[in-house]
Amino acid sequence: MPSINVPVVHCRHCGQEYTTNHIGRHEAKCLHDPEVFARVRAALDDGTGGCIRIKDYEEITRNAGNTLPWQQPLISRLGSWAGVAHHFGLRPYVSARAAEDAEIWSAHPTLTPEERAAALWSELAPPTFRVSRVQEDEIYPGLFRCVLR
């Protein structure tokens, strides 16, 4: 079988080798290109220096033609969505719930996970209920079940 030699060229920004039919697509999204970096950073910025949610970036990317890399290659390359935020000099995205959780942790640093779960639930439960029992899930360690009365 004859071998087909596809010409190879180097990306002008990162130096990686690409075939001539893939170089254009790569260079349009190469993060080593300062223009691409700035474009991605602007898309990720929530306006306060924080990173937006993955699904919001996905939405922006879908509507950006072919000008932004998809979230999955970014995550694969940079380790996590927080890693993506860090790479672009942004604060990682924190959900409102995780922020609340962190607040309870910092307000009560000596709580056991069970006490913390009870504290969380007593803030979320209607005032006529109280947490009567907390137990760690046997199948999903780290998850706690709260019984309300």
Ligand SMILES: [Zn+2]
């Ligand atoms: Zn490149």
